[in-house]
Amino acid sequence: MTVTHDMIRRLSRYKTVLKRLKSLGFVKVFSDNLGDALGISASLVRKDFASFGITGNKRGGYQVEALLVKLYEILGKNCSQQIIVVGCGKIGTALIDYNNFKQDGIKVVAGFDVASDIITTEGPAPIYDISELEEFIRREQIQIAILAVPESAAAHTADTLIHAGIKGILNFAPIQLKGPSNCIIRNINIRMEIEHLFCLIHFQEKDEAINE
Amino acid sequence: MTVTHDMIRRLSRYKTVLKRLKSLGFVKVFSDNLGDALGISASLVRKDFASFGITGNKRGGYQVEALLVKLYEILGKNCSQQIIVVGCGKIGTALIDYNNFKQDGIKVVAGFDVASDIITTEGPAPIYDISELEEFIRREQIQIAILAVPESAAAHTADTLIHAGIKGILNFAPIQLKGPSNCIIRNINIRMEIEHLFCLIHFQEKDEAINE
């Protein structure tokens, strides 16, 4: 089976909705409900579940609890999800301090930087010198790194990470990185997102002008 | 014509590539080159350009300079692209200080926060009390805001922004916001991005196990 990006995004969103339903005391849920919550068809919900071998009851829908357990498993929530942050400038440290992952089992265990004056063992996670990066990744078997270095350092830092065995990189540097087949890179480009918005607004205004 | 998200993302990437080509002294470029650079077919490049009324020469490709001018226009680079940051915690201030937009004409002109002790006129952009938000948006005709408030404040702050006339929101709060038809919201959910990576790795490992 091929797992698409959109599929995974939906799985993540099902999980969020189901967690809320569970906290409300819901025991079962129908594909119809989940479809409404995500703004997609019930067919797609059922198809997604079928793809991952999740089955429901012909008339009773899906058990919320069992569904969550399955989703946790698929999303890898049974393993420890330890990540590191490479580049501890403003954005890097913000991400280290950002503790919104914790409730979902994701933990930033260390930061790394070239500036020796910010090395510290204080704070939510220790910050080490970049020279310790490779050994740390190997020793702690870190799979995922957030890359928050300046553009000029992005490409070679990514190479270092990949060489050390990192399997996934979330890249905040403003450059489109492409990884080898054994490392998945997701690029978050804030400048592009803002341009995207300006462009959409631009067209919306045009369309309105036409409609009038 | 309908402008899709993917289309805009490609326009943005064409622009990046073309800027680099220009700095290298390139005068013309073929759809084939751009396709290679973006990892798409030459057909799609030509189709994109056709959609926006950009024409080339039957044998001479496209003029780099003219193409850039057109793209700037489409991406709204002729208007001043002033944005604000609402919520000046760690991530908010990091974005205010982040000056990577500047070279692309995007400028953060103010920050807003509820905490009165961080109000300041120092730094790259002044930080005002949230009570001044609506008036500022109206007076300065701000179109786009970055939302970086805590999850609990996200929904009602977004409502305030929309009410004040904001046309686009880049949301960093970990909650999927949905806007009305006159305001476009793009959600950046870092937790989901990391889960996404873990999930992909998970499946890659499985697939490898099967192939062996």
Place this chain on the structure above:
DNA sequence: TAGATTGTTAATCGATTAACAATC
């Protein structure tokens, strides 16, 4: 049983690519 919802197949839709005539 009657009614409702799943699981799955067929239909639809949209985006991308291939192909090729037009033409510089």
Place this chain on the structure above:
DNA sequence: TAGATTGTTAATCGATTAACAATC
């Protein structure tokens, strides 16, 4: 002219939705 590249139409591909038999 011959060769190369655009602009555009047709073909393909993949993702989503509609439909419906199976069945609880």
